Amino acid sequence: MDLIYRYDPFAPISPRQIPTAEAAVDNLLEGNARFIELVRRMQRHTLDQTNQEPIIVPISPIAMGLPLYEGAVLTQAPFAVVLGCSDARVPTEQIFDQSFNDLFVLRIAGNVLGSECLGSLHYAVKALGESLKVVVVLGHSKCGAVTAAVDTYLSPEGYADIAYTFPLRSLVDQIQIAVRGASRSLEQYAPIFQHNPDLHRSFLVAVTAYINSSITALELQRELKLRVKNPPQVKFGIYDFDSLRVQALPLESSAPPQLRDAPSSPEDLCQYSNEVVEALFNLPDEERDSCRLTIKL
Ligand SMILES: [Zn+2]
Secondary structure: OEEEEEOOOOOOOOOOOOOOOOHHHHHHHHHHHHHHHHHHHHHHHHOOOOOOOOOEEOOOOOOOOOOOOHHHHHOOOOEEEEEEEEOOOOHHHHHOOOOOEEEEEEEEEHHOHHHHHHHHHOOOOHHHOOOOOEEEEEOOOHHHHHHHHHHHHHHHHHHHHHHOOHHHHHHHHHHHHHHHHHHHHHHHHHHOOOOOOOHHHHHHHHHHHHHHHHHHHHHHHHHHHHHOOOOOOOEEEEEOOOOOOEEEOOOOOOOOOOOOOOOOOOOHHHEEEEEEEHHHHHHHHHHHHHHHOOOOO
């Protein structure tokens, strides 16, 4: 299968137009859909090599956020801030199929908030506010930081190495409130987990990833409202390894990508936590099983 990047210097130049938060979110979700389609086409080709149709991707320096001529330097003008996890399997620009100068990216293990992270965000909102339309918190499934937080919650005695290492502990501690929220929402299904602690751990990690992102989004929205006039909207979601999709609830495989507004209150957050668990248990068995922790983290 050929993947061809084609630049036509005589094609009309159309600079990026993202005037609103809705347009920014649409751009991110459409980019994620393009990324999924590209990966799926390559995977289909692996199984069926008779389909030789090439994929042609039109490119131009302008569309890529690069200068048209040597020596020119563009002004920084991202349309979104994305706070994501440091996990090497979750490269922000590729997942959203975005290019240079599109995203202002902050990556911290477990996508938790710290003072330097907030400082970077304030800089982005104050200095780049003209182009910036949305802030996105992006967690991901099977997150190592979330798994460490879940494991310290389930069996604290086994995690002295984390407890006595301040930087690690401060990171894991920040996720604990999400773990407790997820655990409470899963209580109604306790009989299912009674003889299967591994399944309980897997589901706790899966649900906590959503809750952790939503808590960070809530905190960020509050922080921005306190400090910035006309703050940008904060959205959140997680990147799911199985579907390759950005989503704010466990979804069936055919559903399109989605992001969700930051919760506006702790009550809103509790309701969301229950909604995640309900959506997870409404999935067909084989899709729900994909959240099992089958890989070593
Ligand atoms: Zn992670």
